[in-house]
Amino acid sequence: MKHRIFILEDHPVMRRGYRVLINGEMDLEVCGEAETATEALEAISSAAPDVVIADISLDGMNGIEFIKCLHARHPGMDVLVVSMHDESLYAERALHAGAAGYLMKTEAESRVIPAIRRVIGGRYAVSERIEDQIMVQFAGRIPVKEAARLPNPLSQLSDRELEVFELHGRGMSTREMAEALGISAKTVATHRGRMKNKLAIESTPELIRRAVLWMQNEVREPADVP
Structure with a gap:
């Protein structure tokens, strides 16, 4: 049985790229696509995906608000954000909204399939940089090597x-x-x-x-x- 992936992305070329990568895997398949969050929310109920890939910048409702609305309708549905936005500014926001992972689009070709599998396996898919950032906040301290860095x-x-x-x-x-x-x-x-x-x-x-x-x-x- 293949795991079903839904793609929310407003760039047709990116959607095609994801489709090629995902459908090229024995255990994965694309079950639906949408250009806007509104279209995705309408389609996901019938598409029944295991994971939703979502961008941040979308016409109308953005990716962060989409995640919140999606979880209000489908609690626990996994979302992997793949965005051009700087992860240091958006990754934590996405995770707090309920995303299970965050990737930069510059890394999508090599990392999106492993990230999808991590999310399916019940784990978070983020870069080491974001893992460290989250652990620092969880521990309530800032490492010495980071002390001189100013926050965004x-x-x-x-x-x-x-x-x-x-x-x-x-x-x-x-x-x-x-x-x-x-x-x-x-x-x-x-x-x-x-x-x-x-x-x-x-x-x-x-x-x-x-x-x-x-x-x-x-x-x-x-x-x-x-």
């Missing part, structure tokens, strides 16, 4: 604030962000004010500039999975 300022933001920050970096207007997130323009403005306070930024133009630079420098598309 964006780690202060809530999941929703980080989502709004990213949308600022994508050049979206307040109205567009409100529509994309299903919230009011006033709520977007409230998140913006909280972000400025947390990041010690005085003006909205400076916040937008920082967000655009972050998108350019921190978020990079990987090479296509063959």
